[in-house]
Amino acid sequence: MPKKPFHLAWFVSRGYGPKAWRMPWGGPNPEQWVKPDMLVDVARALERAGFDYVMIEDSSNIPYTYQNAHDTYLRLAVDSPKLDPAVLASFMIQATKNIGIITTLSTTEYPPYLLARLTNTLDHVSEGRAGWNLVTGSNDGGAQNYGLAGQFPHDQRYDMAEEFVDAVTQLWESWDADAMVIDQEREIFADPAKVHPIHYEGEYVRTRGPLAAPRSPQGRPVICQAGGSPRGRAFAAKWAETIIASAGTVEAMKSLREDIRARAIGYGRNPDSIKILFLISPLVDEFHDSAIARRDARVVDAKTHMDWHLASFSRLTGIDLSKYHLDEPLPELTSNGHRTVAKQFEGRTPRQLVSGGSSTPGVELVGTYQHVAAQMSEIIDEVGGDGFLLMQGDLTRRYVTEIADGLVPELQRLGVVRKKYEHKMLRDNLMAY
Ligand SMILES: Cc1cc2nc3c(=O)[nH]c(=O)nc-3n(C[C@H](O)[C@H](O)[C@H](O)COP(=O)(O)O)c2cc1C
Known part of the structure; x- marks a missing residue:
């Protein structure tokens, strides 16, 4: 019996920002990072390889957490600068036909109405390929750019997000699917009986509605979420259709997936309506030894750029x-930011964090195309399903080509990923299997 295929998606880490600017293969004219061209090429390559979606990371500040200064972040371009991901999404949409484009937008930074409008517009212009990576924000510096003293407490951010997403989905659906009539003879553009104010009055959110625009092709753009804490998982199990997660072992992947699926059932959802994709950064080459040598070179680079990683x-x-x-091993850490990450740091020394965890998030996948493809297939067999979210921090066109034109054809030969898109819209492709 043929295997059930799994899903592939891409994580544009460091968002619409500079990528491998100090590395070989970073491409000519590094100052051109402000143009969408490289990342649009990435989206095209991933579409060629049948990826479900590309997700554009975001945060909207120049951080200053490390050494209480912007210096390291600016000097080495650590997680900054970043241009607006929604603008990049528009260019990617224009250049592609099938792949989903998911934009990160924060519930503590956007007013719900503005976010509903933007995502609805992206879904219209992409003919149903838009998604929203729903984040609550995590950094005090980001919150301060929006007039707050700092981030709201961790769990309260999720309480606020519950109302936020409730209001946004109501705005998305404030026009009935058949409200836009455009009947020239009767001179009716939209049927007023089919467009509804929502009068949302919550503790944190108030918005009148209806949305200023008709329902988009998907109605609800696909919601992507990455909450890893218990509160974050509860939120994701309730609202998300795709969850992106970082797990260091196959067992951790399996138990996270089982936990999310059980929680989803608790909310009356079909667990198969959530696709959980695990973060990986495979390193593939023609020869096993060259892949290993490249992995080792990354570790050496990380060790000589401790500042970069510790600042990140x-x-x-x-x-x-x-x-x-x-x-010295890190003590128990209390974080109001990415709690799950902070927990994983405890008991390890900063040097270990940098040399061990930076070059290959998730499980290590290094070797020939055939070897890594077989490993990925085995992992999904063990985890029980869904798929992977691929990333490469120091992204280059070379890396993406190796994945799209080297690794993916191997996965296709194994019959574990799609050869062509089943549908036109993001949700339909995501739920196809
Ligand atoms: C693969 C992945 C991608 C993420 N992308 C973003 C992002 O673009 N912007 C952001 O503010 N947070 C991002 N996060 C952080 C999550 O939104 C969340 O805050 C984090 O996983 C911690 O979960 P918790 O809030 O439940 O503790 C990402 C997390 C993961 C695992």
């Missing part, structure tokens, strides 16, 4: 890691 980890957790000795 500090931003994620909101904890200034410069305060800790490089070779």
